[in-house]
Amino acid sequence: MRKPVIAGNWKMYKTVSESVDTALALKPLVANANHCDVIIAPVFTALKTVADRLEGSNVHVAGQNCSTEVEEGAHTGEVTAAMLRDVGASHVIVGHSERRQFYFETDSMVNKKCQAAITAGLIAILCVGESLEQREQGTAERVVSGQLTGGLSGLTVSDLDRIIVAYEPVWAIGTGRTATPEQAQEMHAFIRRVFADGYTKTAAGAMRILYGGSVKPDNIAGLMSQTDIDGALVGGASLKADSFAQIVNFGRT
Ligand code: PGA
DSSP: OOOOEEEEEOTTOOOHHHHHHHHHHHHHHTTTOTTSEEEEEOOHHHHHHHHHHHTTSSEEEEESOOOSOSSOOSOTTOOOHHHHHHTTOOEEEESOHHHHHHSOOOHHHHHHHHHHHHHTTOEEEEEEOOOHHHHHTTOHHHHHHHHHHHHTTTOOTGGGGGEEEEEOOGGGTTSSOOOOHHHHHHHHHHHHHHHHHHSOHHHHHHOOEEEESSOOTTTHHHHHTSTTOOEEEESGGGSSHHHHHHHHTTTOO
């Protein structure tokens, strides 16, 4: 059985005190959520404080990015995966479409970041997804499989225990335009086939594949009803504790 994952990507929002307030408001609301892994990804500056304040709770903390470099060194503005681990992060988001689009991250950089995350003992949440243009041109599957094979290049089957995939169609991120559960399911099933072909059926069956892109309390249940959707990476709706908690606790009262 794949344990669902509900992860909140806070992007470049919130000061340290705002981050702590949201995290502490979230904590009791999801305290009984043993059915899934709950993760929040604050900005770098708030990571340590938030992780400290959540210690002992069931809410995990993630970085939103890490360096391609494994070792510390002269790389101004960068943070290693090990440094994220040092401040209490257990996960890191890698290859988010905003980083690919605005910071020119390539599959080879994303691959190095996945490797760096695994080396540091973190779980990488590898984001993939096509643009609207690519979907309209009928190349969505080719784009996504290229991002997967490029991003995971050199990883062994046992490394996959430390990978979570997030399928986030670029046209659905922050637009209010969610993929329908059926559209998402189709791509998730395709992603699982890519793992079955590239690795093993067992590894493919165990891989957790999250959907991301305008996930809200009112559409999570439909998405989660699909066989190959194992959770969500949530942006906007994760910024408020109550809406994120509703997504975590979907289908429960
Ligand atoms: P959104 O963002 O939920 O605001 O669409 C999702 C993401 O970018 O991870």
